[in-house]
Amino acid sequence: MDPRVAARLINAPLRERLRTIADVQPAHVVSDFTGVELAHTEVLFTSWGCPPVTAEVLARAPRLRAIVHAAGTVKELVTDACWRRGIAVSSAAAANAEPVAEYTLAAILFSGKRVMDIARAYRHFPAADDWAARFPGLGNYRRTVGVVGASRIGRRVIELLRPFTLDVLVSDPYLDEELPGARRVDLDELLASSDIVTLHAPALPETHHMIDAARLASMPDGATLINTARAALVDQEALIAELASGRLYAVLDLTQPEVLPASSPLHDLPNVLVTPHIAGSLGGELARMADLALDELARHAHGLPFIHPVDPTTLARSA
Structure with a gap:
């Protein structure tokens, strides 16, 4: 080593x-x-x-x-x-999966609570007393979370979500069983139905840019994409276009390139949280x-x- x-x-x-x-x-x-x-x-x-x-x-x-x-x-x-x-x-992949799943859980709950939006707005509206009116749909009760990839991490995320009142979907072409706490659907249904989508698939030729422009466009307005898996799963340029429109949100622990240049628009978009590959063990x-x-x-x-x-x-x- x-x-x-x-x-x-x-x-x-x-x-x-x-x-x-x-x-x-x-x-x-x-x-x-x-x-x-x-x-x-x-x-x-x-x-x-x-x-x-x-x-x-x-x-x-x-x-x-x-x-x-x-x-x-x-x-x-x-x-x-x-x-x-x-x-x-x-x-020790099982041990490394734990902090990634914990990071993902935090990202899911913060996304549902619209923490990024409210934290920014608070500076300009310190006396606001009705954040739910300012941000319709705020809250995690009965939100739909889509887990892409029934990997070790994906399964652990589903386990961590069980105590919460969330509707959880899972999509994986190799999954041939029902997972407790999640309903199995195909990828396109998951993307079209989920308020929050979290990626836990491997980087393979068949998963390269699996989240492309068409699939991003199918996500509901205001949905959040979380990526703690591999940057190659997402067509980053198509994602930037959706994010620049303000229609979607993203939490990205992986980017292309991995060390994101300071000139990347991802740094400045208000609906994006970018972290430098910290979800795993540190x-x-x-x-x-x-x-x-x-x-x-x-x-x-x-x-x-x-x-x-x-x-x-x-x-x-x-x-």
């Missing part, structure tokens, strides 16, 4: 726990396998910044049996050679991923299967 990631991910208590589980040198962190001695390595403990584990790397690691990834997706590091070798792979939340990864490492050390294994047969259509 990137040494800077290691410094934030593995704090002193976690470092001591790691030493009790495995024969490891926590201070020895590599971000490049070139020249690294791997002959006795049985497990790779990885995170963001890990280079691909290629056939050449595996040839130098004859005892390697598992990769424990203390982060989300493993697509960038686990190669086909790992699956052919039968390497067991675990991911700060103290990193420890949740490390704890899960160490739990998995301990299970492997005792000959037990992973609780959070990566399934190579579904990896292609996951985030």
Whole structure:
């Protein structure tokens, strides 16, 4: 992993726990396998910044049996050679899903309460006593929320929404079951019916710009689009056009490019909240991923299967 990631991910208590589980040198962190001695390595403990584990790397690691990834997706590091070798792979994606779902829940509730509008208007109308009259439709009671993608995060968002009196829709072409708290519909019905739409689909060729100009136009006036998934899911230029008209709102944690230039109109539009990819694990939340990864490492050390294994047969259509 990137040494800077290691410094934030593995704090002193976690470092001591790691030493009790495995024969490891926590201070020895590599971000490049070139020249690294791997002959006795049985497990790779990885995170963001890990280079691909290629056939050449595996040839130098004859005892390697598992990769424990203390982060989300493993697509960038686990190669086909790992699956052919039968390497067991675990991911902390479930832990990383939690803060994304929490961010999404907050965005949904703030959107329904028209927080962005009222916060701006308050400066100009400090004595206003009827915000609901100024912003018709304000409130979360019986609002319709559409969840696009029954991914790990999408499902967690649906769970977090259960205590609230909301009508929740879900759309996913791979979903073949009913999810408690949500009604399954196709994507076009979801977009046309939802006050708030939140995206949790992976970036795949078939999902590229799935939210295009026509689908944005089908959303009700005043609807909010939340994207904590991948920027490529949305035709950003078409979204900017809708936002500039004032018809829609957006909460965007991902943009194209990811580091949004200061000249982007998204910074200045009053109906947009843009954040710099902060929904995932940051700060103290990193420890949740490390704890899960160490739990998995301990299970492997005792000959037990992973609780959070990566399934190579579904990896292609996951985030």
